[in-house]
Amino acid sequence: MLTKLTVNNYALITRLEVEFHSGLNSVTGETGAGKSIILGALGLILGNRADLSALKNSDEKCIVEGTFRIGQYKLEPFFEKYDLDYDTATILRREITPSGKSRAFINDTPVTLKVIRELGLQLIDIHSQHQNLELGNQKFQLNLVDTVAGSxxxxxxxxxxxxxxxxxxxxxxxxxxxxxxxxxxxxxxxxxxxxxxxxxxxxxxxxxxxxxxxxxxxxxxxxxxxxxxxxxxxxxxxxxxxxxxxxxxxxxxxxxxxxxxxxxxxxxxxxxxxxxxxxxxxxxxxxxxxxxxxxxxxxxxxxxxxxxxxxxxxxxxxxxxxxxxxxxxxxxxxxxxxxxxxxxxxxxxxxxxxxxxxxAAELSSVRKGSFRKIESSVLADLKQLGMPKSKFTVQHETLSEFTPSGIDSVAFHFSANSDVKPAEISRIASGGEMSRLMLAIKNLLRTSKALPTVIFDEIDSGVSGEIALKMGTILKAFSASTQIINITHLPQIAAKGDAHFVVYKYEEGGKTFTSVKQLEEKDRVEELAKMVGGETVTKSTLITARELLKN
Incomplete structure (x- = not known):
């Protein structure tokens, strides 16, 4: 899990240090406050490319450092492969110098971007709305089948x-x-x-x-x-x-x-x-x-x-x-x-x-054996998420030629209504339905393998009301075995967090800065109240916020 994130001189951030908790971490903030900047900083230690525009002060270097507790991931072979010092508390660091030179480190040992990316992707799974689109990709679907099937x-x-x-x-x-x-x-x-x-x-x-x-x-x-x-x-x-x-x-x-x-x-x-x-x-x-x-x-x-x-x-x-x-x-x-x-x-x-x-026949048999589990698990979560009449099936076709991944073609077919025949997800699912489907998929994956830290970037897009409450419940259950950092705009989901962080902007000396702080109980109630009723906090919105925290 990600225990601490330190950011220096990146975008609108001068210096930032955030200590995340195990379980569910809610991250909220106004639109434009800089939540995407936090994801961008995390992207650097995942091996994403950066240029001088990432430096807030062009005369100083940018440093992003993430501390991870990795004892449960069985990553010793990776460290042996690249001759790196293994530590259950591992630090990934990325530096961008004023000259534009980029350097990457794992436990203070210099590594290439390829190596830090390889490790980073085993530690952090960032789910964004863009990844919802991958749900309709057959390669993604086949990889999901293999994960659940243990093949x-x-x-x-x-x-x-x-x-x-x-x-x-x-x-x-x-x-x-x-x-x-x-x-x-x-x-x-x-x-x-x-x-x-x-x-x-x-x-x-x-x-x-x-x-x-x-x-x-x-x-x-x-x-x-x-x-x-x-x-x-x-x-x-x-x-x-x-x-x-x-x-x-x-x-x-x-x-x-x-x-x-x-x-x-x-x-x-x-x-x-x-x-x-x-x-x-x-x-x-x-x-x-x-x-x-x-x-x-x-x-x-x-x-x-x-x-x-x-x-x-x-x-x-x-x-x-x-x-x-x-x-x-x-x-x-x-x-x-x-x-x-x-x-x-x-x-x-x-x-x-x-x-x-x-x-290929053996692989195909193992894959087919997982279809019922995938279908029943996804449908169970969709039912909780307010889609009781939805249909979800795994369609299979045997290919006539060998491919790098076997002779199987799988396609997820979905329908939100009982009177509509299931079809390919990309053709039939709305944005809100896609978000709920992806959450169900991620929830299924956690039962099949030890997921790293999962960051959800507004997975609640397109949902509200009672559905949001149910989504929050699933995220809460999800976080029992996996650290979740959930960027959300819905108070019902934010209230489920074991810890609540707010991203905000402020001005100083005529310059704009972004920062993050963890909210104490009182501040958290107020933040939820603003999410419920807007900037003007009322007695009614405060009551609602407290009720959300109790659920």
Whole structure:
């Protein structure tokens, strides 16, 4: 429950501190006194956005702080999730600086707006006339059914399966599209692969063929060069080798006369041996060189094939052609691979669909089991609220497709009169009827879950007299288990409060301010008297006010 609200420098409020009570808190005040400002300040700690216009004094920061007693709400997992200090007396604070920067805190730990909103919505339920319109919304109605039915666990299991089902559908669609595209390209991939496969390409083949072609096309030049080398080294007219031999003989003949000649003779001998080796190798290489027109044609054909494939595929080497061939082979294999993957996904999807169908049927059964309770509870409260002949039914339809919330469509049908067939609430209920319906719904919800602090913003709109008294009685009973802060303009309802607060405006130094104060018994009688008869308080209105407080 909300135990204390502190507001500094917000709208028309300079400083405000209000301590609320458990049970029913009545909040009254003249139209325009600033009741909406209080709701706006509360909205800040619920994570609503704010701008600099919220600051009364633009040179000071705005601070709104709410203290809550949360021991009964089992919120420890939330605090663990966001690594926050848990305290049964938890403080939510929001600050807006003069520069426009917004900061949010939970127990003095900075948090994002998303986090403070997530916690705030678990602590405060603000019901306004706008929420009456939600009563005709089928999503709101289905959420209400789930709350009363206690189907949260089954719904969570269904949603998990539904997410898995949707993801499998998406994955199957993507794989199928890839498979269809691959199948459409299969002939192209197959043709390219077979052409490269038939070519029988080998790594480094191009370089070797190009070198061989050079040798073959210049065979005559090569042979002529080798012949000239042979003539120079060992020709009949002039032989380098023979001359070296003669030189060696001459030096050998005189080496006994000079010690230095032994080394020179050895060197001459070494040159002779080296040149003889060169001559032998040149003759061997020359023997291998032949002019072979047939082989030249074969090499040219092979190279032309390689060049044409390189040009076709816009690559420069045989290695790149081999990589292309491998990639085409992989794409061909993928087509059959896709078939296997599609079969696997189809089976998974069918299994998940079966599980989802069973879980949806289980969820639907639990929901249907709550319809009678909803109808009887709402009708009982409507009877107390002066609508004894009203009709209220929960209409159900099974959907043909799975949705994120199941296969159920529910619609609340209502009629205030016995001779009028029930129809959708948004089409048939008046403003006053809508207010009474919503109060009946809220009263039903409190029996199904631990509601947070509930703030009713003029839920009594459109009702008066005896109906207002009955509405006040229901609100009083409601407050036995839930803290209620009820903003009202009806004295019959305000008088039911365990505590009574009045919102008022005052002027000081030529400026207008809004504030809130809790009324003592005497002031409360006077406030109720004004609500009964206007600003002029009479003996009669005072008596009426006291009578209201006794009821």
């Amino acid at each position: 949260g666990k089954i719904l969570g299991e269904y949603k998990k399966l539904y997410t898995e089902f949707i993801n499998l559908q998406k994955e199957l669609k993507e794989v199928t599209e890839k498979s269809e595209k691959a199948a459409a390209d299969l002939d192209y991939f197959q043709f390219q692969f077979e052409q490269l496969e038939e070519a029988g390409l080998q790594e480094n083949e191009q370089e070797e063929l190009e070198a061989e072609l050079e040798k073959l096309t210049h065979a005559g030049e090569i042979k002529g060069a080798f012949l000239e080398v042979q003539q120079l080294l060992d020709g009949e007219q002039f032989s380098v080798i023979q001359n070296l031999k003669e030189g060696y003989k001459r030096i050998s003949a005189i080496q006994d006369f000079m010690n230095e000649l032994e080394e020179l003779a050895r060197r001459l001998e070494s040159c002779q041996i080296e040149l003889e080796d060169i001559l032998d190798e040149a003759e061997m290489l020359a023997g291998k060189i032949e002019h072979d027109p047939v082989r030249i044609e074969q090499v040219n054909e092979r190279l032309n094939l390689i060049y044409s494939l390189q040009q076709k595929h816009h690559v420069a080497t045989v290695g790149e052609l081999l990589e292309l061939k491998n990639s085409f082979e992989e794409k061909i294999a993928q087509v059959t691979g896709y078939d296997d993957e599609i079969k696997k996904l189809e089976k998974e999807l069918a299994d998940t669909r079966e599980q989802l169908q069973k879980k």
